[in-house]
Amino acid sequence: MIVDLPDLAAMEWFGAKIAAQLRAGDVVALTGTLGAGKTTLARAILRGCGHTGEVPSPTFTIIEAYDPPATRLPIVHADFYRLETAQEAEELGLDDYRHGAALLAEWPEMAGGFAQEAACLSIRLEIADDGRRAIADGGDAWQRRMP
Numbered sequence: 277m278i279v280d281l282p283d284l285a286a287m288e289w290f291g292a293k294i295a296a297q298l299r300a301g302d303v304v305a306l307t308g309t310l311g312a313g314k315t316t317l318a319r320a321i322l323r324g325c326g327h328t329g330e331v332p333s334p335t336f337t338i339i340e341a342y343d344p345p346a347t348r349l350p351i352v353h354a355d356f357y358r359l360e361t362a363q364e365a366e367e368l369g370l371d372d373y374r375h376g377a378a379l380l381a382e383w384p385e386m387a388g389g390f391a392q393e394a395a396c397l398s399i400r401l402e403i404a405d406d407g408r409r410a411i412a413d414g415g416d417a418w419q420r421r422m423p
């Protein structure tokens with residue numbers, strides 16, 4: 277699925293659409309260059325799940341966790357850009373955070389990619405002439421949820 281995202285309002289709309297389908301155990305793998313809009317889309321998904329406060333970029337903390345009642349399900353927002361080895365990903369205790377949560381992952385390729393997981397929605401963000409473009413692939417699981 278290719279989605280044109282000309283402005284921030286479109287990011288908000290797309291994030292809300294994903295949020296409506298998001299379940300515990302899902303991974304939303306956000307790829308694209310620096311500035312492509314990964315954090316912007318993660319914020320929109322969090323807001324679509326009910327979060328109303330700030331969403332700091334997890335560039336330095338790597339992991340930020342959001343929990344009910346602020347969000348309708350536990351959500352982990354991670355940015356793996358600063359990880360240097362897959363070993364470091366394990367040391368973060370990501371599996372503990374992820375228990376019962378949905379994961380929004382920036383730079384997933386730095387942490388193994390997650391693509392092997394059945395409920396992984398991969399979204400590649402590209403800078404377009406007019407804003408951004410998303411190339412989304414969620415396999416069968418997401419195809420049924422977001423046709």
Ligand code: ADP
Nearest residue numbers: 281282283284310311312313314315316407408
């Ligand atoms: P990333 O996390 O991929 O590095 P960010 O989400 O921080 O990128 O976004 C970088 C900049 O791009 C921000 O200033 C943001 O407002 C802007 N931006 C995001 N999405 C869009 C869009 N669809 N159209 C125009 N600007 C956008």
Ligand code: MG
Nearest residue numbers: 314315333382
């Ligand atoms: Mg970012």
